[in-house]
Amino acid sequence: MVRFDRVSKRYSSPGTQGGGKEALSSVNFELQRGEFAFLTGHSGAGKSTLLKLMMLMERPSRGQVIIDGQNLARLRPSQVPFHRRKVGVVFQNHQLLFDRSVFDNVALPLQIAGFTPAEAGRRVRAALDSVGLLGMEKRNPIELSGGEQQRVGIARAVVNKPPLLLADEPTGNLDPELSEEIMKLFTRFQQVGVTVLIATHDIALIERMGHRRLILDQGSMVQGQLQEGVYG
Numbered sequence: 363m364v365r366f367d368r369v370s371k372r373y374s375s376p377g378t379q380g381g382g383k384e385a386l387s388s389v390n391f392e393l394q395r396g397e398f399a400f401l402t403g404h405s406g407a408g409k410s411t412l413l414k415l416m417m418l419m420e421r422p423s424r425g426q427v428i429i430d431g432q433n434l435a436r437l438r439p440s441q442v443p444f445h446r447r448k449v450g451v452v453f454q455n456h457q458l459l460f461d462r463s464v465f466d467n468v469a470l471p472l473q474i475a476g477f478t479p480a481e482a483g484r485r486v487r488a489a490l491d492s493v494g495l496l497g498m499e500k501r502n503p504i505e506l507s508g509g510e511q512q513r514v515g516i517a518r519a520v521v522n523k524p525p526l527l528l529a530d531e532p533t534g535n536l537d538p539e540l541s542e543e544i545m546k547l548f549t550r551f552q553q554v555g556v557t558v559l560i561a562t563h564d565i566a567l568i569e570r571m572g573h574r575r576l577i578l579d580q581g582s583m584v585q586g587q588l589q590e591g592v593y594g
């Protein structure tokens with residue numbers, strides 16, 4: 363489902379010829395369809411950069427990112443929105459709009475994709491149901507607890523039924539009990555075939571969950587890396 367083939371990323375910073383140091387250095391890994399993996403590493407190791415390359419929020423300096431058989435470097439601009447619909451994204455601060463209802467927050471990606479109101483309504487209710495928030499459509503996210511807000515963020519990420527779900531520190535602001543609940547939700551999506559990749563610092567949680575672990579250290583993948591030459 364996901365393949366990184368010798369991917370490096372160097373951000374261009376003003377004043378430094380050729381840019382600063384590499385945020386990612388020759389990263390090679392694969393995630394099979396339906397796999398669940400954690401991505402860890404120290405602050406600044408390159409976790410967010412790796413996720414951003416999959417969402418096309420950044421482009422690699424070298425190497426190739428292939429998602430669902432598609433080399434992202436070869437996507438035409440008109441195909442980019444279609445790619446983004448395949449990748450659900452959950453952020454730590456969930457980025458909800460507090461001047462809109464729960465329904466409107468979850469419906470946002472569907473409006474962008476041009477669904478009819480009836481189909482959008484059906485999908486929003488299904489997404490809210492999948493995170494245990496059916497019946498909360500009319501509430502404002504500000505009235506909800508931190509855990510519930512994060513569930514709204516997850517409902518929004520899955521409303522397009524993406525085959526790939528990425529999360530960047532999704533439990534960063536939650537206590538251990540709520541974190542575990544959120545992780546169980548991710549597991550349920552995996553059980554229906556979604557590929558899940560979660561960047562987190564929460565080592566205790568990772569150890570309890572026991573999924574595959576990819577580890578970045580200063581931009582290099584020190585666990586989970588496929589060896590050079592595997593791709594021929």
Ligand SMILES: Nc1ncnc2c1ncn2[C@@H]1O[C@H](COP(=O)(O)OP(=O)(O)OP(=O)(O)O)[C@@H](O)[C@H]1O
Nearest residue numbers: 373374375385403404405406407408409410411412
């Ligand atoms: N837009 C940017 N411009 C320049 N440098 C950047 C940019 N984004 C990230 N970096 C640098 O790239 C490196 C990797 O950053 P990244 O945010 O991917 O790490 P991270 O592992 O997600 O860290 P954290 O756990 O703190 O979120 C860091 O050295 C960071 O300073």
